[in-house]
Amino acid sequence: MIPVQGVQGRKVAVLGLGRSGLATARALLAGGAEALLWDDSPESRAKAEAEGFAMTDLTRNGALEGVAFLVVSPGIPHLYPAPHKVIARAMEAGVPVDNDIGLFFRSFATKAWDGFDQAPRVVAVTGSNGKSTTTALIRHILDEAGRPVQMAGNIGRGVLDLDPARDGEVVVLELSSYQTELARALTPDVAVFTNLSPDHLDRHGGMGGYFAAKRRLFSEGGPDRAVIGVDEVEGRFLADQTGEGAADDRVIRVSSGTKLEGFGWAVFARKGFLAEWRKGRQVAAIDLRDIKGLPGAHNHQNACAAYAACRSLGLGPKEIEGGLRSFAGLPHRSQLVGERGGVRFVNDSKATNVDSAAKALQAFDKIRWIAGGMGKEGGIAALQPLLGSVVKAYLIGHSARDFALQIGDLPHEICETMARAVARAAAEAGPGEVVLLAPAAASFDQYPNFEKRGEDFMAQVAAVLGQPPADAG
Template sequence: MPRPPGSGHCLPELKPEAAMIPVKGYEGQKLAVLGLGRSGLATARALIAGGAEALLWDDSPEARAKAEAEGFICTDLTRAGAFDGVAALITSPGIPHLYPTPNKVIARALEAGVPLDNDIGLFFRSFAGPEWDDFDITPRVICVTGSNGKSTTTALIHHILDVAGRATQMAGNIGRGVLDIEPAQDGEVVVLELSSYQTDLARSLTPDVAVFTNLSPDHLDRHAGMGGYFAAKRRLFAEGGPDRAVIGVDEVEGRFLANQLSEGPQDDRVIRISSGQKLEQFGWAVFARKGFLAEWRRGKQVASIDLREVVGLPGAHNHQNACAAYAACRSLGIGPKLIEAAFQSFAGLPHRSQLVGEKAGVRFINDSKATNVDAAEKALQAFPKIRWIAGGMGKEGGISRLLPHLGSVVKAYLIGHSARDFALELGDTPHEICETMERAVLRAAEEAVAGEVVLLAPAAASFDQYPNFEVRGDDFAARVKAWLG
C-alpha cells in the first residue's frame, strides 16, 4: 500500500491476501499507536488497511527496531506537538492509562483531549461489513472475561463450535490479535478472551454473548483496588448490552452482576453458572456438583453430563469452566449431546492443568498459569495427593490464604524469589527450598509414589526467573520429560 502523501510515518506494503479486519471510520485520518507488541503491530496494519495513517511508538528501543524491520517508521509521541491533528491514540493493553500512573505518552494524549481506545474497541466498530447483508446467519461474537479460567473457557467454546461444524475463530488475550483475524463468514462465531486491561478501555463493546467466569484479587495496582478491577470487568456487560449473559455466581460480585442484568430470577437472558451450588430456582442455570453438570430451565432439569472422566477438564475449577462454555454454546442452540462429545475430545490448554506425562503411577501436571493464590487453590483442590512445586515472584498477601487447602499436599518444593517467604507461611506442611525448577522437579519426582501428582501451581508471577508463565511451564515440562526418559 502506498504511503499517504507527505506523511513520512507509515508503512510497509501490505499483501493483498493478508487476513485482517480493516479498521473503519478513520479513512484519511492520523491515529497514533502506542505499544508495538503483537496487538500493536496488528492494529497498525489494520488501520492502514482501512485507509488511516498510523503514527507508531513504543518506549522500548527493541520493540521499535522490530517494527522498523517490518517496514514501519516510528514517530516519537513523547515530543511536544506529537498529537497535533491526531484523531485517536490506540494503546496496547499492558500500558497503564490511569493507575498507578499514566504512561507519559497517554498523559500527553489526555492533556490534548485526544480520544483513547484499544484494538478491542476498533474491532467492534469494524467487524460488521456490507457483505453481511447477504449472509443467511449473522456472525456472532462471544466474549469471555473473569479472573481465572478465561483461556480454558474460551478455548473450550471454540472447540465445541468446531466440533459442531460451526465456522469459528478465537482471538484476543489468547491466540491472535482481534484485528488479525479473517473477515467473518456466514454464520461464523468469533470467541474472544478479554482481560480487564482490554475491557477497561475499549470505547466500543458489543458482544452477542458475554461470559463472566469469576473474580478474585489480581492486577489491583493497575485498577486501584478490587472495586476498580470489578468495574473494568463489568464494562463488558454494562457498556455492551449482550443479548445473553453467562455469569459465574460463586462470588458476591457475580451475584451482584447477575442481579443488575436481570429483571428477576426467571429472566433467562442471564444464565447463572456455579461449581458447587444448586441453582434450580432460576429461569436458566448451569451448575456442577460432585462431578456432574446439570442444566436447569424454569424449574426443570433438561440435561446432565458426567464430568468426572473428562481428562481435559480435571477439578472443580475446570468444571466451572465447563459450565460457562456449555451455557454459552447452549445459548447458540448447540445440543447437550454434541457438547458432551466435545468435552470428551478437549485436550486442555498448555500450562493449565496440562498432563505432561506419567510414570509408575505418578502424574506430572503443568499449571504454570496459576500465577495467583486463587488459581493455585483451585489446582490444589483438583487432586488427592500432591507433590506441589510453588514459588516465583510472590504477590501481595503471600500464600497464607492457601493454608486451609493444603490437606492434599504431601510436600511442597519451593522455587524462586519468594521460596523462603512461602516456607514461613506453610505451617506444618512438609516443604523443601529448591530454588530452581530443575532441582524441584528432580526432588519431587524422586520422592513421589504411585497415586501422587507432581503439580506445578506456583501461586506467584514468573518474572524473577522467567519472562512469562509459558516459559516457566515449558521449563517444567522439559525437566519432566527428561526425567521420564
C-alpha cells in the same frame, strides 16, 4: 485482517507495538488511515521498522496535533498507578483514547453481511481465572460441531488480525481487564464472566476498579445473552444488575458447587455432574468426572460456562458433550505431561496467584507440590486450609524461603531450581500421587513468562522419565 472502518484520511496514533499494536497498525492502514506509531522500547520499534513502518515519537511536544484518536496497547497504564505521559497528554488535549478491542467492535460488521444467511456472532469471555480455558473450550466445541469459528484477544491472535467473518461464523474472544477497561465499543452477542479474585489491583486502583473494568463488558453494549459465574458476590451482583428478575433467561447463571434451581436458566456442576436447568426443571446432565482435559471443580466451572455459551448459540447438549470429552486442555493449565508408576506429573504454571493455585490444589489428592517464584502481595498464607492434600512442598525461586514460613508444619524442601524440585519430587513420589507445578507466584525472577516456566517443568519431567520433551502446545 479486519480493516478499521471510519478512518479514511484521518491521522491515528498507536502507542505500543507488540502483537496487538502491530495488528492495529496494519488494520488502520488497510482502512485508509495515516498511522503514527511509537513504542518506548527500541527493540519493539526496530521490529516494526523491519516490517516497513515509520516511527513518530509521540512523546515529543505537539506530536498529537491533528490526531483523531490514540490507540493504546493493553499493557500500558492509562489511569493507575499513573498514566503514561503520551496518554496523559492525549487526555489533556481531548484526544480520544481507545484500544484494538474498541476498533474491532466498530469495524467487525460489514456490508458483506447483507448477503449472509446467518449473521456472524461474537462471544466475549472475561473473569479472573479460567477465561483462557473457557474461551478455548467454546472454540473447540463449536469447531467439533462443524460451526465456523475463530478465536482471538488475550489468547491466540490479535482481534484485528482475524479474518473477515464468514456466513454464520462465531468469533470467540478472551478479554482481560486491561482490554475491557478502555475499549470505547463493547458489543458482544454473548458475554461470559467466569469469576473474580484479586489481581492487577495496582493497575485498577483496587478491587472495585478491577471489577468495574470487567463489568464494562456487560454494561456498555448490553449483550443479547449473559453467562455469569455466581460463586462470588460480584458475580451475583452482576447477574442481578443484568437481568430483570430471577426468571429472566437472558442471564444464564453458572456455578461450581451450588445448585441453581430457581432461575429462568442456570447451569451448575455438583459432585462432578453438570446440570442444565430451565424454568424450574432439569433439561440435561453430563458426567464430567472422567474428562481428563477438565480436572477439578475449577475446570467444571469452566465447562459450565462454555456449555451455557454454546447452548445460547443453539447447540444441543449431546454435541456440546462430545466437544467437552474431546478437549485436551490448554498448555500450562492442569496439563498432564507425564506418568510413571502410578505417579502423574501436572503442569499448572499458569497458577500465578493464590486463587488459581487453590483451584489446582483442590483438583487432586496426594500432591507433591512445586511452588514459588516471585511472590505476590500477601504471599501464600491463605492457602493453609487447602494443604491437607499436600504430602510435601518443593519450593523454588525468589520467594522459596518466604513461602516456607507461610505453610506451617507442612513438610517442605527448599529446592530453588525447577530441575532440583522435579528430581526430588519424582524420587519421593509413590503410586497414586501427583507431582503438581502450581507456583502461586509470578515467574519473572527466573523466567520471562509463565509459559517458559511451564516448558522448563515439562523438560525436567521428560528428563526424569527418560523421554523426549513433550510439546507445550
